[in-house]
Amino acid sequence: MSVLLALAVGVLFGAAVYLILSPHLVRMVIGFGLLSNAVNLAMIASGGFTLRHEAPFVDDSQVVANLMDPLPPDIILTAIVINFAVGALFLIVAYVVYRDFGTANPDKLPPPSDAT
C-alpha cells in the first residue's frame, strides 16, 4: 500500500511542479491543487495506512485493535480547508491580474520595480 501511495505522491508532485512552472495562471492554480493533494496523500501514508485497518471509532465494550491512526486524517481535513481557502484567493487574484493586465502569462507582466 505504501509503495502505491508513494508512487501516487511522486506523480502528483511531478505534475504539480510542471504546472506551477508553466507560464499560465490557470495552470498554476491547477498545479497548486495537485500539490496539496500530493501532500495530503503523503500525510495518509505517514500514518501507516493499509486497507486492513478499521475506522477509528471505539465503543467502550470492544477490544481496540487494528484501528487506523486518527491524527493524519484529522490534519488532512484542516489542510484541505486551508488549501481550499487560499486556492480560492489565488484564483481571484489571478483573475484580477488577467483583467487588469490583459494577460494570463506571468512572464509578460511588467517588472515589479516599474509597477510600484
Place this chain on the structure above:
Amino acid sequence: MNSLALVLVIPFASAVVLGLLHGRPRLERAVNLASCLGLTAFVFWLLAYVDAHGIQTTMIAGYQAPFGIALVADRLSCLMLCLSMAVGSIALVVSLSTVTADQERSFFHPLFQVLLLGVNWAFVTGDLFNLFVAYEVMLVGSYGLMMVGAGRAQVRQGLMYIAINLVGGSLFIFGLALLYALVGTLNMADIAQRTAELAGPRAAAVTAVSMVLLIVFALKAAAFPLFFWLPDSYPIVPTGVNGYFAGLLTKVGVYSLLRVFVMTFRQDGQELVLEILLVLSGFTMLLGVLGALCQWDIRRVLSWHIISQVGYMVMGIGLAANAGMARVAVAATVFYVTHHIIVKSSLFMLAGVAEGLTGSSQLKRMGGVVGLAPGTAALFLIAAFSLAGMPPFSGFLSKVLLMRVGLADDQWVIVAIAVATSFFTLLSMLKIWSYAYWGKAPLGAPFAGWRLATAPAAVLVLATVVLGLWAQPLLRYADAAADEVTRPQAYIEAVLGPRQTARAAGEAP
C-alpha cells in the same frame, strides 16, 4: 492557566466584531485600537507573570498533551508576544492617520486583527501542525492588507506573494507528514523528548526530514537563497502597517528556526542543520546589504536591509551548533531580534512619513525633510545609526554580543562578514540620509498628518536608545529565555506534565 487563550481569542473576536461593524469607520477605529491596547497590556502582564512563575500552558478543550493542542508561554514566546502587540498597536496608531477611506472600506480593520491573530498564534503554539495553521492565518491577513484598496501594482505583487507561500505551506505539511511517520508526534515538547534518545540511522533520518522544515522556515524568514520574494512584496504594503510587516513577519520565521532547530530537534547530528544555517547567514547578510546599496526606492532599500538583518539573527542561531556556546548564542539572538523589530519598524514608519512629506518614494525625487520636519529627520538618523550598529544605541550592543560569541567560537569568517555588512549598512543609510533628508524639498502639498504619524514611531526610537543605555534587564531576561530554549526540560515538564516525564525517566536504564 486558561487566560493564555486570550492572546488568540481577543484578536479573533475583534476581527469578527470589526467585520460586523463594516461601514462605521469611527467605531471600527475605536474598537480596533481598544482591542490592541488591551491585549498589549495583557501580554506585558503575562511576560511579568511567566518571568516570576515559570512556563504557563493551556490545553485547548482539556485534552492532555501530546494529543490535545497545547498553547505554551515561555519567556521567549512572551517576549515575542509583547513585541508583536506593542509594535502592532504603534503601527495601528500610525495607520489611523495614513489609512484612506477606500482602504477602510476594503476591510482594513478586520484584516489587521487577523494578521495579529496569526502572528500571536505562531508565537504561542506548542505544536508543529498548529504552527502551520498559524502561518496560513498570518498569510491570509498579510495578503489582505497588502491588497487592501489595491492598485495594479499591489495585485501583481500579491499574486507572486501568494504563489510563493502556497508552495511553502505545502512543503510544510509534507515535512510534517515525514516527521510524523518517523517520530510519531507533532507536539514540540514530545518531539524534544523523543528525539533526544535517538541515535544512528534513525537520527540521521530525522535530521534529513528536518531539512524540509528548514526550507519552509528559511522561506518565511527570507534567508539566502529564499529571499527573492521579499523586496518585491514589502514596498507595496500601506504605510504604518508596513512597519508591522517589516518588524514581525520575517521574525516569525526566525522564531520558528530558533524554536524548532535549537529546542525541538535534539537527536544526534542535529548540529549539521545549524552549521548549514551559519553558512546561509553569511550569504544572507552580505547579499542583502549589497542588494540594498543598488536600490533607489526608499522602501526597497529598507526591504533589502530586512534580509541582511535576518542574516545576523540566523548567524546567532547557527552559532548555537557548538553545544557549549548554545546558551550565549541564543541569548544574543533573542537580544538581536528585540532590537531589530523595534528599529526596523520605526525606520519603515519614518520612511513613510518622509515619503508623505516629499510626495515620492524615489530617493532622487525626495529631499529636504530636514527642513520640513527636523524632528522626524533626527528620529530617522538615530534609528539608522542603531541599525548600522553605532553606539550608544541597541544595535551596537546586539552586534557586539553576537560577534563576541562568534569570536569565542573561532568563527572568524562569519564575524568578518558581519563587520563588513555593518559598514555597508551605514553606507546605505547615509545614502538615504543625503538624498531624502538633505537637499531641497520638492514643491507640493506636504502630508498634513505627519506629526500624528511621527509620534508613535518616536516611542520605538526611544526604546532603541533605552535598550542601548540600560540593557541589563533585557540581557538578564534574554539569558533566562535562552536557558529555557537550550535546556528544554522545564518546557517538556510544563507541557507533558510531571507524570509523563517521570515515567520516561523511570523507563530509562
